[in-house]
Amino acid sequence: MVKKKIAKILAFRYKLLAGILILLAGGLVLLPKYQEHEGIKPQELLSNVISPERYITTDQVAHKLINRDPSFILIDVRDEKSYANYSLPNALNIPLKKLLDEDSKSYLNQNQFDVVLYSNDHFYADQAWILCNRLGFKNIRVLKGGLNCWFKTIINPMKPSENMPTEAFDLYSTRKASSMYFGVVYPEQANVAGSETKIKAPKRVITVQKRKKKPAEGGC
């Protein structure tokens, strides 16, 4: 008789356990809300966004381009028409709408190259930067002032007036030389110049190595 009672209680216990486990499974419904919360914390995003570290000046970018620095990629976030009209040499076009597509992500989510985003002014480039920063992409910078500043400083640099220090004049001559590199022709130069060297863009192969997780190495 006692055995039968014990058997009954035991059977009930299993039903109870099963019921509790099903309830917990129902709690999985709460997960989707958490999925919207992807990326770094808002406080962290705020502090990253406030700091001006992400800006890079047009002079620095011109310097990198002239020295054929291989470690960075330029990305234009304007639409295709503006890109086709004029763009920096060797720049890629990823319109803002397509920023988070799979193939664009492969350019952004890698730590081999520095990425410099730019647009007409740094408004859209900043927006792209903030979204990428939320997803945790590193090594992304923004060209301060965008192409408008590029025009004002590199293509058509402002001639310093007589009362400016020597540094201003040096800067002006550097900028004038960069503008010649990027295609602007000055009348004085034309009379001297002979044949022009065409600047061809070298074919670049970017290898992005995906690191596989290595199993734990024992030993030293």
Added chain:
Amino acid sequence: MKELEKTKRISIAAVLFILAVLIGLLTYKRPKYMYAINTKSALEKLTSDNYLITLNDLNNPDYVLIDVRNQFEFEKGHMKNAINIYTPDILSDKNLGLFNELKETNKTAVLYGNNPQEVNAPFLILYQLGYDNIKLLAINNSYLENKLITKNNDIEKSEADITTFINESRENASIEQEVEDIIKAPKRVITVQKRKKKPAEGGC
């Protein structure tokens, strides 16, 4: 008796498991600020929404002006009826409370600063936290004789046609040249090298 032992162990294990899960749930701390939309939908909304307004649209009584500059600039001169919330402070409890209030009473918060780029940061952060009742006032603020001057600003307007400029400079220098194509980006091949799994290396 052996049967009873086995079932006892299973039930004890099950109870411990449920206890562990319950304790995990109870001690789970909800993050203080939660994003309401993920990055993809944020991007879609950004590129399709019309969140920019100009000075002419400001006469709406539902708009509450918010100045995101620091206190010093605010006191130098600010727009009428503007509330000052400095960008690093927008995640404080008091300010988020203010935004919640605005959302509930269906008012639109209009953010402005010295230039639209300054406002980009707080605007995007609030937008992603779920406050979609905010707009950006695209203006430039400057000071003249201690008075604030506000002018409309066209966002991302191309100020100079660089190709035309370069072509003109060529014409002025009167050099015979074929029109050079804009250096197009070469096709880039990103090869993803998958490393083979190395067996666990033991020892030095």
